[in-house]
Amino acid sequence: MNLEARRLVFILLFLFVGVVFTARLFYMQVVDDKWIERAGEVAKRKITIKPPRGILYDRNRKKIVANKTYYNLMFVEDDIEDFDTVAFSKLIGMSVDSIHLRFEEIRKNLDRKTKSKATGNDTIVNDYRTYMPNAFLSELSADEISRIAMDLPDFKGFYEEPMSMRDYPYNSGANIFGYLNEISGEELNKDRQFYNVGDFIGRSGLEKYYEHELRGKKGTKVILASARGKLVDNFADGKLDTNAQQGPPLHLGIDIDLQAYGEELMKYKLGSAVAIEPSTGEILAMVSAPSYDPNRMVGTRNIRSNYMKLYKDTLKPFYPRPLAAEYPPGSIFKVIQALVCLEEGVIEEDATFPCTKSWVGCHNHPTANSVSKAIQFSCNPYFYYAVKKLIQQGKYESNFKDAAVGLELWEKYMHSFGLGQKPETDIYGLRSGVIPNVDFYDHWYGKLRWAFSTIRSNSIGQGEVKLTPLQMANLAAIVANDGYYYEPHLVKSIGDQGPAEKYKVKKHTMVDPKHYGVAKEGMRAAVNDPYGTARRARINGITVAGKTGTAQNPHGEDHSVFMAFAPYDNPKIAIAVFVENAGFGGTWAAPIASLMMEKYLTGEISDTLKEQRILDKRFTHINE
Known part of the structure; x- marks a missing residue:
């Protein structure tokens, strides 16, 4: 073979090898993108630094939700x-x-489509x-x-x-705090900039409502890595790194000792206990019974072990009763009815009505010769007469039209008390309760085919009226404040920012403050004077104002209801307690409320026999 032929062979071989390498390089860089990913792995890699989740403190700066390694x-x-x-x-x-x-x-878990x-x-x-x-x-x-x-x-x-x-640390407040769970695919797709597969996210309670604040801000560390994923060195001496920032602490209005005590009193019972600071709207305690230890829902292992047990429990420990259970309020509603009747001028403070038991059942008591006495004695016929004068004021000849106009006015008053509409509380699961209106009854009975006689049960908090325990507690706060309130809320400050603007707004009812003294006196007498229905709510050395209720239950034993505030002259706590299937409000709900109020105001309990009676009482059987 001559020299020229050899030279041609070498040239052709060189060109062939070049074409092969060029084609392979094109395939790796353009067609098969996994090589692009591998090149990035070889050069540099971003490592995400997860921040610790924000801590929660109670009103006394006790750490109530922490992080554990x-x-x-x-x-x-x-x-x-x-x-x-x-x-x-x-x-x-x-x-x-x-x-x-x-x-x-x-290996299989890392399959993806x-x-x-x-x-x-x-x-x-x-x-x-x-x-x-x-x-x-x-x-x-x-x-x-x-x-x-x-x-x-x-x-x-x-x-x-x-x-x-x-x-x-306190094993209490599960329905307030909620829990974290692994992020779903749908949630991940909404925010891939922050979350990765396997991250945990707030699933309920405050953990969910304040997820964006609590999660903090992720940091990044850029490293040089080998093709085998080994750390070689920091990239650019760490100049591109960013620090992770822990979520700000949430300072709650909750008193964790009061919360834990309330849960202990409500053990083996169904219902709620909600306490509010009247001057701020801060929720001091929000007990949902039955409850559970929130540590049972920490981490994937615990959730797999406990979630279905709690979910299938017929007593519904996951159900947020203070927020979502809508109950007839019973006789505590008479306080609000009295205030509206006074504001409309359909009754005077010394109004007297006969206790006509043939018209509606009532217990034996002296003559209710004033509004405050009617509240003290909880006279049913008194409020039937009074509310009838409110609903049917005689403005129209037709009783049907007169009742419709009267009910529209009544509905506006109820809304001014925050009833029939969702509170703006900073938690999910809220219900609005039910304040029936003209459309409601027109749907059931037909337009102009109903009158006061059709809806009279609403006069004493029965019938179609429904309130949540949170709304009941807020009613007590409104009376304590002579007619104004702040939206009940759990978080008093995110970091050092203070409360959200909407929780600084003072809301006024349509009832003039001058009328509240009559209602408050009736509530004071109900607890402290003879023939009052709430004598079991008394506290040594503290004047309590309260109102009992016995909410009729067509499905079983009546419910026990009580709302109150204390001290009478300078209210620090307003409370509502609702115990399902427990009978008369003064027997069970009232002493539970008084024990919680005394615990909050004094830090101790003077009547240990009352306390033991409540602790020993079981209305249901709950597995430990």
């Missing part, structure tokens, strides 16, 4: 050497077969990388990790990694 048992498959599965099995308490199944589960660029069809891609860390076991407690930590170095490729999860 747990541990993940991590592994990198490429680093595992001479793996003794039998010894590892003994160390972590899993069978050898379970260990193999766990490795397979980890994607569309093929070539065919457009769905295809399964597995993101598992043997050189990347994965969690073999998650959420190990300090005790659990300590039992294996000493022997862990014997198993190359395995190591411990700390993580932060919620902790509830």
